[in-house]
Amino acid sequence: DIQMTQSPSSLSASVGDRVTITCRASQGINNKLAWFQQKPGKAPKSLIYAASSLQSGVPSKFSGSGSGTDFTLTISSLQPEDFATYYCQQYSSYPLTFGGGTKVEIK
Amino acid sequence: QVLLVQSGAEVEKPGASVKASCKASGYTFTNYYMHWVRQAPGQGLEWMGRILPSDSNTRYAQKFQGRLTLTRDTSTSTVYMELSSLRSEDTAVYYCITGYSSGNGIEWGQGTLVTVSS
Numbered sequence: 569d570i571q572m573t574q575s576p577s578s579l580s581a582s583v584g585d586r587v588t589i590t591c592r593a594s595q596g597i598n599n600k601l602a603w604f605q606q607k608p609g610k611a612p613k614s615l616i617y618a619a620s621s622l623q624s625g626v627p628s629k630f631s632g633s634g635s636g637t638d639f640t641l642t643i644s645s646l647q648p649e650d651f652a653t654y655y656c657q658q659y660s661s662y663p664l665t666f667g668g669g670t671k672v673e674i675k
Numbered sequence: 676q677v678l679l680v681q682s683g684a685e686v687e688k689p690g691a692s693v694k695a696s697c698k699a700s701g702y703t704f705t706n707y708y709m710h711w712v713r714q715a716p717g718q719g720l721e722w723m724g725r726i727l728p729s730d731s732n733t734r735y736a737q738k739f740q741g742r743l744t745l746t747r748d749t750s751t752s753t754v755y756m757e758l759s760s761l762r763s764e765d766t767a768v769y770y771c772i773t774g775y776s777s778g779n780g781i782e783w784g785q786g787t788l789v790t791v792s793s
Contacts, residue, residue: 623780664722
């Protein structure tokens, strides 16, 4: 199984901050990497697929980058509605696997 | 637009089975895999399995082999997830997801809460 290691597991940031979350795969995943945002009591929402493609309707403050085994989600200017938990997921091989999540909290 | 609508919450006793549904619309149902993922209270996301609606080809996570069955009804564009021999650890929200290979993004259902309790 491909292990997905997300860091940090949590972070505190202020409105307007630039935030970066990283995800490392235990082997190459051909850029088949997605990022999801989840708020308490809600279904996850897709942000990024294929490592860097923005899901339709998602604001451009979210961006994804990386290749091979190392990937990054960046939020360019954190807003109150962005406080949530973020997950990465590889869909290159079975079983599909998720990172452990990054909880973004208000400083 | 792609829409996945899941069935309502279920409460089941240990040892029973649960069957949840996921009705798809807004795209050609048979073209893309439908996956199921679950999330136990306060925990992360766990992939369970997937089905290809065009031919019912299935693949399951090792953990769920023998307990999980995915089926589909092409006449109603609906996928069903049945989990048997339920135990308390199966209490979770179950999500259907599609679109990984569509090139148009990944879409989630709203989730089905399954509670296993005596």
